């Protein structure tokens with residue numbers, strides 16, 4: 001079997017269905033995945049509905065309807081096939097489209113997942129796109145599907161390691177470019193916010209790459225721009241963003257940053273990256289590029305409004321978009337507060353990890369994002385673990401862990417560590433080497449960090 005065979009098998013399973021229920025996850029990858037599958041079903045005239053869950057676990061399985069529709073699990077399911085089996089779901093009732101580590105069960109559920117074939121930089125929305133394209137290679141909405149797939153991939157950090165998408169995910173971006181929905185900008189400054197962040201903010205917020213003298217220093221970023229004679233405002237007084245610059249201005253900034261980094265012996269290999277722009281979207285809005293678009297979807301999903309995000313993916317630029325903007329503002333504010341809380345309070349350092357308990361200050365749906373952002377300002381050698389309480393279940397504690405590629409290269413596997421540690425105490429977890437999460441019983445939270453620390457210590461090479 002090849003990855004292509006699996007995609008074909010899943011596509012046929014969907015095409016043969018009388019009705020479909022798409023079960024998806026509430027983050028940017030899950031929301032774009034849902035939008036892709038719903039569009040694919042609509043275009044194939046298959047009646048479809050969808051359900052979003054925070055995580056597929058015993059408690060949320062009740063949202064998966066017990067009807068005769070084909071259950072298409074997307075961006076989840078690979079690691080939870082035991083739950084499908086426990087419910088007695090048969091092979092012909094299920095199709096899994098995912099990118100998480102898969103689980104071995106007796107029932108041979110059909111699954112399209114790039115992971116086992118070495119496509120580790122292809123998220124669920126990317127696999128969903130390949131399934132949709134297989135269902136109809138001359139799909140009338142291929143450009144729109146490619147755009148959603150790129151947002152999902154970028155949202156799940158698939159472009160981070162190589163400063164751009166690679167493999168099948170990059171080919172999807174190229175499909176979008178051909179269809180006119182995506183513009184691929186090469187050799188740009190590797191930063192977040194190229195469509196909405198004022199230049200000095202865009203520069204001073206950079207932590208990957210870290211630019212000595214500019215990162216975390218807005219005033220120095222301003223001086224740097226002034227020296228290069230780059231206007232920070234348009235003639236009309238609007239703040240300019242990276243996307244507004246002409247090629248000479250971009251080159252001047254990149255050369256200046258490179259000099260500044262080289263002067264202090266920094267590695268400049270992460271200074272440049274590829275960006276994915278959506279030319280049909282209005283300039284200056286968060287929908288203009290893939291990473292900011294993904295943040296808006298995360299804001300909707302993580303704050304319990306995934307359908308608002310889904311409507312935006314399906315093209316709503318009125319009511320849903322306005323709500324999405326509002327969710328985005330709120331999301332950014334709370335994430336900033338959480339970062340500040342972690343940095344002000346400080347983490348507890350063990351020999352191989354650092355941890356912090358935020359109790360009920362922040363919801364379980366965002367602690368992973370806050371953990372990832374805080375880690376970029378903390379000791380990167382020690383993976384961060386953030387624990388919090390769940391507002392709808394006093395018996396459980398949510399755990400989120402994040403590390404970075406350098407530590408993964410040294411043997412760290414957060415998915416394996418969290419899964420082993422949580423299963424020993426009656427909890428459950430999963431995810432990726434670089435980012436993982438778990439739910440554990442509250443009466444077992446004491447000593448949990450130490451347990452994970454021991455496992456991580458053994459993993460380190």
Ligand code: C5P
Pocket residue numbers: 025027029100155156157158369372431432434435436
């Ligand atoms: O797999 P799950 O999609 O829900 O992962 C969500 C988060 O995991 C992403 O928002 C991202 O922060 C992190 N992640 C990552 N690198 C990967 C995969 C996931 O940082 N390769």
Ligand code: C5P
Pocket residue numbers: 055079367368369399400401428429430431432435436437438439
């Ligand atoms: O929730 P968080 O963003 O920390 O999740 C990181 C990764 O861990 C995601 O891929 C998510 O799907 C996975 N996860 C899991 N089981 C859990 C919690 C999170 O597989 N109980």
